[in-house]
Amino acid sequence: MTELKSVWWHENPAPAIIDYAKNVCDVAILPIGAIEQHGPHCPLSSDSANAMGIAELIGKKSGAVILPCPMYGSHPYHHWGVPGTIPLRFETHIEMLCDIVRGASVAGYNKFIILSAHGQVSSTIVAVHKLGIEGHFVLSMHWYDFLRDNKDVLEDYMWHADEAETSVALYLYPELVDMSLAAPGEGEPLIDPKWKIAPGAAAKPGQMYHFEGTFARPEKHEIAEGGNGVVGDPTKATREKGEKLVTRTVDHVCELVAEIRAKYPVGVKPQTN
């Protein structure tokens, strides 16, 4: 049986990666995040670090190979122009995701999961469909969508640099978190929040998906006026909550990988074109 040196694609030599796809597992996971301000208490790399930390655990448990995380992400309109945040244009991000999947497929990988720890469905959905037309099987998941049934862990839904994200940070990279600087914050909604589905909330009839409109006042104005760039309450974050969220997310994705591997054995590519 082919053994990999590491679950990370880039930490193996090419022959091992090729052999693994041919004989063991041809599922590859691409963790994606962002370089984005996460308040005064969390690092700019939070979303990418969350994606990488979760993906690494998924790789170890499921057998899927983990592609290197591109770190930069795409951003909704209200994130632009904020110091510290480095957004990619949607077109750049979509093409980058497509090129990564195209490139990895050359080594024999037939099933892909894009695992995002940052709100960037605006580009992942387009990338998935572009790749599907070309014959690639690609699923895209945003980790906060796994939080819908975690009301026993979290007091609030998933926002930004908040209870959920900070808890995961405290579990995965506590050395980069300064809880003495954590304080609640609030983004300013342009319409009543009842009209949209909060990230991690179950949908009610007639609600818009949270990316389906210009719902928020741009973050740069709030920060220029002295806001802390947080939406939600990171003071409620704990390492224990983070461990539960990470473990549930890992188990959820591992279940999906197991199902894909059982239904489409190594070498079999689900037909998309």
Ligand SMILES: [Zn+2]
């Ligand atoms: Zn984040």
